[in-house]
Every structure is written in C-alpha cells, then in structure tokens.
Amino acid sequence: MIQFVQAARIASGSIRSSKLRSALTTLGIVIGVAAVIINASLGASFNQFFTDEVTSVGSNFIIAYSDQPNLFYGSELEIIKNTPGISGVSPRKIIPGEISYLSGTKSVSIVGVNGEFQEIQGIKMEEGSFLADKDIYSAVLGYDLAKEEFGRSISHRSNVDIAFRQEDGTLVRKSFKVKGILENSKETIVGGDGSTDMIVYIPISTLNEMTGEQDYGAFFAMAxxxxxxxDVSDEVDRRLARNFGIPERDIDDEDAKPYTIFNQVDVLEETGALGAALSSFLLVLALVSLFVGSIGIMNIMLVTVTERTKEIGIMKSVGYSSSNIQSLFLLESVMVSAFGGLMGTAIGGLGAYILETALKLPPVFPFKLIEIGILVSVIVGVGAGLYPARKAASMKPVDALRYE
Known part of the structure; x- marks a missing residue:
C-alpha cells in the first residue's frame, strides 16, 4: 500500500501543476460551504431573534383578550387573580387620545393598566417610576413622546393634559403629572403594545372614570x-369558560369562546416552528450550491484522469496497484475539497457576522458549524472523486500507455 505522505506529495504536485483549474474547482466548494455556513448561522440568528422578541414582552406571560366590548369586568379580573399559579395580573384597555404639553398637542394611544403591568411586561424606566395602584392622575410616557415630539424634553415631574372623546362625543380633558419616562424601545413581533415610544400609560381606574365605562379590553397575567x-394558562381558560357558560367540551374550540387566550409557551412554539422552517429553507438553498460545487469537482477530476492516462499507465507499469491509483486520485479530490471547505468556513463565518449585523440580528454562530463545514467538504470530495478514481484505477497499463 502506498504511503500516505508519498501519496499526499504526488497529489499536491498534481494540484500545483494546474493552479488555475484547481483554484476554479476549489471555488465551487468555497461558495457551497460558505453558503451552508452563512445560511445555517442566519437560521440560528433568526431563531434567537424570535426568542428574544417573545421574552422581551414579558416573562411567563398569559394574555386573554376579546374583540367584543363589555365582556371583561372586575369579576373576570378576580377569577384570573385567584387562579393557582398566577403571580400577577393587570387589566389593559387602549383608546386613542391626545396629549398636550406647553403649546403642542400630539395624537397618542392611551393605555390603562395597573401597577403589576410593569413586571408582567418587563417594562424598564428611563426616569422616575411606573404607576402604582394608589395613583390617580399620574402618567408614564414613552421615550420619544417625552424627549423628542414636543421640541422640549418632558421630565418625570412635568404636568401634561390628556384628552379623548367619550362615545357620545363629549371631550374629556384632565391634567396629569408625569410620574415616569420609559426606556427607548423597539417594535416587537408579539403581544404587548409594540413600540412603547408613543404610548401614554395611566391608571385603568382613572381611564374608566374619564370614559364612564367599567369594562376592560384584555388581561395580562404572569405565571x-x-x-x-x-397548566396555569389552561386553568385560567377553564375558569373563564365556566364564567361565560361555555361547556367543558367546547373549551378547545376557539370559535365557541368570546375571548382568546395564549401564553409565552404557545408563542415560542409558533415562532420556533417559523424559525425552523426558515432555517430549513435557507439550508436547502445552500446545499444546492454545494451540490453544484461537487459536480464541478467530479467534472474536473474526470478531465484530470483523461489527461493523465499515460501517467497512470507508467505508474502501473512500475508497480503501482489499482488501489494505489485509486487512493491517489481520491486523495487529490479530498485535498481540493477540504481546502475549499476551510476557506468556505472562514468566509461563511465572516459573511454571517456581516449579514447579522446589517440585519440587526443577534450574532449567533454555532461553532459546531466549523466541524460540519470541514466534514461536509471532505464527504463531498470523497463522493465527487470516487468515480473518477475508480475509472483511473480500472485502466489497463497497456491501453493507458498507448493513449494519445
């Protein structure tokens, strides 16, 4: 059996003798492996992005809401609050309104909540503090609204006027003391109030007093x-269903209930499935590129076998066996592919980082991809070089020497 070092030296010499062709052959693998690395890394980044988005709207959250007015009241709030496993719950109600400061007026969303809403939603403060249950005419403003919209910064001790119209058209206007300013936020893909930068939070008891209503739009709870x-979400669902007279057999039928309930686990599963589908799609695209690269290697190796037919005849005539010849050509294919795999892995890692930064995704690079990239390139080299190597090994010395 030919020694590995000697075989590697011969294969390296063959590769160096056709530098341009070897480089072009390697390029196909570089592109294919880089595409696999980039797309796999992007898939992991998208999965992390979806997870971060879900967790950014609160921890262990359970949300019940309804598009029907006058459905949720204080009795439903007590039902959820008294459910075992619930550590906090806040009603939430949103109405359009206006906020005035000095001579400026801006249209905003007025959101009524209680003091537990901050913990449930994971809200962070830039200045001051969030609402407390004892507050009446206090307000918490989004960052952009407080710092940029009025041309002059609103502090957490300023006074603002909040106004909105009741259903009969009556304009209600009250003066509120700004108790806190939220941290600068961003849009989220799930739940919550999206970007809170143009939001005004006020006590829900005050909101209902001003509107003359008593109902709530939704409940935000925390397990x-x-x-x-x-389990806690299912128990809340059962208790609300009983409260609205829905038979137990219809609890799982969303159309039978006047409300919708979902939780953090449900959202994580949905976004996880979306992330997995996206990752699979990107990976398939990358594997197509790798397949094209492997075809390129096979094609070049077949050409190499044809060009080196006389060389093969000479090698066999001086004692090289068919297995020796096969090993030489197979090793040459693997060396080209492995080098391309190393280059592709490095370029893929850099490309993934650049794309993740440009798309503002969390930079996630599974380091096992390095091993996978090199392993895949070696497998491609073996697969693409096997047929040409066998073809070279099967040549008869006499026919190979006579080849023109």
Whole structure:
C-alpha cells in the first residue's frame, strides 16, 4: 500500500501543476460551504431573534383578550387573580387620545393598566417610576413622546393634559403629572403594545372614570414559574369558560369562546416552528450550491484522469496497484475539497457576522458549524472523486500507455 505522505506529495504536485483549474474547482466548494455556513448561522440568528422578541414582552406571560366590548369586568379580573399559579395580573384597555404639553398637542394611544403591568411586561424606566395602584392622575410616557415630539424634553415631574372623546362625543380633558419616562424601545413581533415610544400609560381606574365605562379590553397575567405556564394558562381558560357558560367540551374550540387566550409557551412554539422552517429553507438553498460545487469537482477530476492516462499507465507499469491509483486520485479530490471547505468556513463565518449585523440580528454562530463545514467538504470530495478514481484505477497499463 502506498504511503500516505508519498501519496499526499504526488497529489499536491498534481494540484500545483494546474493552479488555475484547481483554484476554479476549489471555488465551487468555497461558495457551497460558505453558503451552508452563512445560511445555517442566519437560521440560528433568526431563531434567537424570535426568542428574544417573545421574552422581551414579558416573562411567563398569559394574555386573554376579546374583540367584543363589555365582556371583561372586575369579576373576570378576580377569577384570573385567584387562579393557582398566577403571580400577577393587570387589566389593559387602549383608546386613542391626545396629549398636550406647553403649546403642542400630539395624537397618542392611551393605555390603562395597573401597577403589576410593569413586571408582567418587563417594562424598564428611563426616569422616575411606573404607576402604582394608589395613583390617580399620574402618567408614564414613552421615550420619544417625552424627549423628542414636543421640541422640549418632558421630565418625570412635568404636568401634561390628556384628552379623548367619550362615545357620545363629549371631550374629556384632565391634567396629569408625569410620574415616569420609559426606556427607548423597539417594535416587537408579539403581544404587548409594540413600540412603547408613543404610548401614554395611566391608571385603568382613572381611564374608566374619564370614559364612564367599567369594562376592560384584555388581561395580562404572569405565571409564577416557567415550568407551569401552560397548566396555569389552561386553568385560567377553564375558569373563564365556566364564567361565560361555555361547556367543558367546547373549551378547545376557539370559535365557541368570546375571548382568546395564549401564553409565552404557545408563542415560542409558533415562532420556533417559523424559525425552523426558515432555517430549513435557507439550508436547502445552500446545499444546492454545494451540490453544484461537487459536480464541478467530479467534472474536473474526470478531465484530470483523461489527461493523465499515460501517467497512470507508467505508474502501473512500475508497480503501482489499482488501489494505489485509486487512493491517489481520491486523495487529490479530498485535498481540493477540504481546502475549499476551510476557506468556505472562514468566509461563511465572516459573511454571517456581516449579514447579522446589517440585519440587526443577534450574532449567533454555532461553532459546531466549523466541524460540519470541514466534514461536509471532505464527504463531498470523497463522493465527487470516487468515480473518477475508480475509472483511473480500472485502466489497463497497456491501453493507458498507448493513449494519445
């Protein structure tokens, strides 16, 4: 059996003798492996992005809402609050309104909540503090609204006027003391109030007093641990269903209920499925590129076998066996492919980082991709070089020497 070092030296010499062709052959693998690395890394980044988006709207959250008015009241709030496993719950109601400061007026969304809403939604403050249950005419403003919209910064001790119209058209206007300013936020893909930069939070009791209403639009609750979110959510669902006279057999039928309930686990599963589908799609595209690269290697190796027919005849005539010849050509194919894999992995890692930064995705690079990239390139080299190597090994010395 020919020694590996000697075989590697011969294969390296063959590669160096046709530098341009070897480079072009390697390029196909470089592009294919780089595409696999980039797309796999992007898939992992998208999965992390979806997870971060879900967790950014609160921890262990359970949300019940309805498009029907006058459905949720204080009795439903007590039902959820008294459900085992619930550590906090806040009603939430949103109405359009206006906020005035000095001589400026801006259209905003007025959101009524209670003091537990901050913990449930994971809200962070830039200045001051969030609402407390004892507050009446206090307001918490979004960052952009407080710092940029009026041309002059609103502090957490300023006074603002908040106005909106009741259903009968009556304009209601009250003066509120700004209790806090939210941190600068961003849009989220799930739940919550999206970007809170143009939001005004006020106590929901004050909101209902000003509107003359008593109902709530939704409930935001929090389970006491991440392990039992789904169980607690199901229990809340059962209790609300009983409250509205829905038979137990119809609890799982969303059309039978006047409300919708979902939780953090549900959202994570949906976004996880979306991320997995996206990752699979990107990976398939990358594998197509790698397949094209492998065809390129096979094609070049077949040409190489044809060009080196006389060389093969000479090698066999001086004692090289068919297995020796096959090993030489197979090793040459693997060396070209492995070098391309190393280059593709490096370029893919850099490309993934650049794309993730440009798309503002969390930079996630699974380092196992380095091993996978090199392993895949070696497998491609073996697969693409096997047929040409066998073709070279099967040549008869006499026929090879006579080849013109």
């Amino acid at each position: 006491d641990s991440s392990e039992n979110i789904r």
